[in-house]
Amino acid sequence: MKVLRCLSLAPVAMGWGRVFCRLNSRGGRPPTPLGARILTNPEDIFQHNMWDHVQWTEEAKEEARQKTNENSSSRIPSEEQGKYDTDACKYWDSFYERHQDRFFKDRKWLFLEFPELLPSGPGGRATEERECGPQTPCPEPGGFGKDRKMGQQAPSHQPIDPLTIEGQQSCYRDWKDPVEAARQISSFPGEHAPFRILEVGCGAGNSVFPIVNSIKHTGAFVYCCDFSSRAVQLVKDHPDYDQSLCHAFVQDICDEVASFPFPPLSLDVILLVFVLSSIHPERVQGVVNRLSEFLKPGGIFLFRDHGRYDLSQLRFKKGRCLSDNFYTRGDGTCVYFFTKDEVHSLFSNAGLEEIQNLEDRRIQVNRAKKIVMYRVWMQSKYRKTLPAPS
Numbered sequence: 001m002k003v004l005r006c007l008s009l010a011p012v013a014m015g016w017g018r019v020f021c022r023l024n025s026r027g028g029r030p031p032t033p034l035g036a037r038i039l040t041n042p043e044d045i046f047q048h049n050m051w052d053h054v055q056w057t058e059e060a061k062e063e064a065r066q067k068t069n070e071n072s073s074s075r076i077p078s079e080e081q082g083k084y085d086t087d088a089c090k091y092w093d094s095f096y097e098r099h100q101d102r103f104f105k106d107r108k109w110l111f112l113e114f115p116e117l118l119p120s121g122p123g124g125r126a127t128e129e130r131e132c133g134p135q136t137p138c139p140e141p142g143g144f145g146k147d148r149k150m151g152q153q154a155p156s157h158q159p160i161d162p163l164t165i166e167g168q169q170s171c172y173r174d175w176k177d178p179v180e181a182a183r184q185i186s187s188f189p190g191e192h193a194p195f196r197i198l199e200v201g202c203g204a205g206n207s208v209f210p211i212v213n214s215i216k217h218t219g220a221f222v223y224c225c226d227f228s229s230r231a232v233q234l235v236k237d238h239p240d241y242d243q244s245l246c247h248a249f250v251q252d253i254c255d256e257v258a259s260f261p262f263p264p265l266s267l268d269v270i271l272l273v274f275v276l277s278s279i280h281p282e283r284v285q286g287v288v289n290r291l292s293e294f295l296k297p298g299g300i301f302l303f304r305d306h307g308r309y310d311l312s313q314l315r316f317k318k319g320r321c322l323s324d325n326f327y328t329r330g331d332g333t334c335v336y337f338f339t340k341d342e343v344h345s346l347f348s349n350a351g352l353e354e355i356q357n358l359e360d361r362r363i364q365v366n367r368a369k370k371i372v373m374y375r376v377w378m379q380s381k382y383r384k385t386l387p388a389p390s
Contacts, residue, residue, distance in 0.1 A: 037050065037051055037052050038051065038052055038053055039051040039054070039363065045363070045365065045372065046365055046367045046370065048365065050362055050363070050364055050365065051362060051363040051365070052360075052362055053361065054361045054362060054363050054374070055361070056361070061309075064309035064314060065309075067314045068309065068313060068314065068325070070318070071314070071316045071317060071318055071320070071321060072321035072324065072325075073318060074318040074319050074321070075319075075321045075322065075323070076319065076320070076321065076322055076328065081322050083332075084322065084328050084332060084334055085280050087332070088227070088278070088332075088333075088334070089227050089228060089229075089252070090332075091331060091332035091333050093228045093229065093230045093231075094331065094332070095228070095331055095333060096203070096204060096228055096230040096231045096234060097230050107206050107207045107210060107273065108210055110207060110210055110211065110273075111210075111214065113304070113379065114271070114302045114381075116269055116300055116302060116381070117197060117211055117214075117269060117271070117302070118214060118215070118218070118220075119194070119195035119215070119218050119219070119220050119268075188261055188262050188263065189221070189223070189243075189247035189261055189262070190221030190222075190223065190247060190262065191262075193219055193220055193221035194219050194220070195215075195218070195219065195220040195221070195268050196220070196221050196222075196223065196262070196266060196267050196268050196269075197211065197215075197220065197221070197222045197223065197267070197268065197269045197270075197271065198222075198223040198224070198225070198262075198267050198269070198270045198271065198291075198294070199211070199222065199223070199224040199225075199270075199271040199273070200225060200251075200253055200270065200271065200272055200275050200291065201225075201226055201253075201272070201273070201274070201275025201278070202224035202225060202226050202231065202232070202235060202248065203226060203228075203231050204231055204234040204235065204238075205224070205234065205235040205238050205241075205248075207224075207271060207273055208222060208224045208235060208246065208248070209238060209240045209241075212240060212241075212242065212245050212246050213240060215245065216245065220245075221245060221246070221247070222245060222246045222247075223246070223247050223248075223249070223261065223262065223267075224246065224247075224248050224249075225248070225249050225250065225251035225253070226250065226251070227250060227251060227252040227253070228250075229250050232248050232249065232250050235248040236248050247261060249261055253279075253287050253290070253291065254279060254283050254286070254287060256286065256290070260294065262294065263294075264293045264294055265293075265294065265295070265296050265297070266294060266296065267294045267295050267296060267299055268295075268296055268299050268300070269299065269300055269301075269302060270291055270294070270295060270299070270300075270301050270302070271302050272301060272302065272303045272304075272305070273302075273303075273304045273305070274304065274305055274306070275305070276288075276303070276305055276336075276338075276346075277305045277306045277335050277336045277337070277338065278333060278334055278335060278336075279334075279336075280326070280334070281323065281325075281326055281336050284336075284346060285346055285349060285350075288301075288346050288347060288349075288350045289349075289350045292350045292351065292352060292384060295384040296384070297384055297385065297386045297387055298383065298384065298385075298386055299383070299384045300355070300381055300382065300383045300384070301347060301352065301380070301381065301382045301383075302380075302381055303343065303347075303378070303379065303380040303381070303382070304377060304378065304379045304380075305338055305343075305377065305378050306335060306336070306337045306338065306376075306377065306378070307337060307338060307339070307359055307360070307361075307376030307377050307378045308325060308337045308338060308339045308376065309337070309376055310337060310374075310375055310376040310377070311373050311374050311375060311376075312335075313325070313327070313337045322334065325337045337376075338378045339359075339378075340357055340358070340359050340378065343357055343378050343380050344357050344380075347380065347382035348382075350382075351384070351385070352382035352383060352384055352385070353382060353383045353384075353385050354380075354381075354382055355381040355382060355383050356379070356380055356381040357378075357380040357381075357382075358378075358379055358380070359376065359377075359378060360375075360376070360377040360378070360379050361374075361375070361376050362374075362375045362376075362377075363375070
């Protein structure tokens with residue numbers, strides 16, 4: 001069985017040497033919250049499944065750069081690249097036809113890292129919770145530095161609802177003529193919900209159903225979309241799918257003229273988990289710009305995706321690279337690996353305010369097989385600013 005040699009671990013591992021690694025999944029997410037477990041003794045590496053805040057040495061960074069330079073040195077010819085964009089839906093339909101709902105596990109970690117998914121008030125999250133979440137231990141001072149912005153209160157999800165008369169007068173005045181805006185608002189799924197969530201790229205529902213099962217009796221409503229019709233059908237066929245709580249629909253978010261089943265300025269939260277990385281990097285900014293139009297003032301993007309030099313990037317073979325840090329897998333699906341600066345540019349260019357933007361570096365361990373995997377993910381929260389007082 002093939003294995004990969006992992007990058008050298010940093011001083012937090014006290015000089016622990018290079019190890020052999022193997023990647024056994026595309027992503028996934030451990031149940032341990034960010035900042036909860038630090039490896040201080042390399043002999044303890046197999047005591048837990050996950051270790052947080054792994055720092056890289058300059059040597060390790062250079063080794064990662066060399067690996068990516070090597071696997072991107074031979075690229076797919078430009079005349080063959082178009083199909084990975086135009087036929088992306090076909091590739092993802094084939095993926096879900098083959099794997100059904102068995103490939104990814106339910107993301108029960110969502111509420112640890114993204115407590116903003118729960119509405120404030122009765123039945124929802126506490127109104128005075130810390131940004132690190134009700135269940136998430138905050139790291140000691142210095143654990144996250146300025147990136148974590150510890151102590152900052154989570155944003156309130158009770159801005160003026162733009163679907164009320166008062167909301168139209170307040171929120172639409174800076175967007176367009178209120179009369180025209182009001183005319184565009186008609187009956188739509190979840191119209192009476194005080195709190196609305198959209199998950200983009202819902203797949204088979206591994207985020208949707210943990211959310212749906214947590215928002216019952218709160219009055220909240222969830223929209224979820226995917227451009228794979230097969231994936232959306234899997235969501236609708238799920239025993240927990242409830243049209244009074246959730247609306248699943250097929251959507252190509254790269255389509256600049258496609259309509260959504262809800263009006264602008266109507267969403268409290270937009271969840272983007274391992275979805276923007278599947279889009280051609282030249283189209284991602286337009287996607288974020290368009291999606292931001294649907295957030296209420298004070299609404300928030302919650303983002304998690306692949307980070308630069310993650311083991312899954314380093315293990316790509318030559319001939320799978322489409323462009324810098326953008327690859328296609330053997331099944332035709334694509335993946336991009338972000339940096340923190342790139343993530344910040346995407347959301348700030350859309351006029352959004354940074355709440356959190358961090359690089360989640362971890363050691364992931366298979367204790368039974370004595371396998372160590374060096375993982376990098378990006379995790380961010382960006383808020384739509386409130387209109388300036390008139």
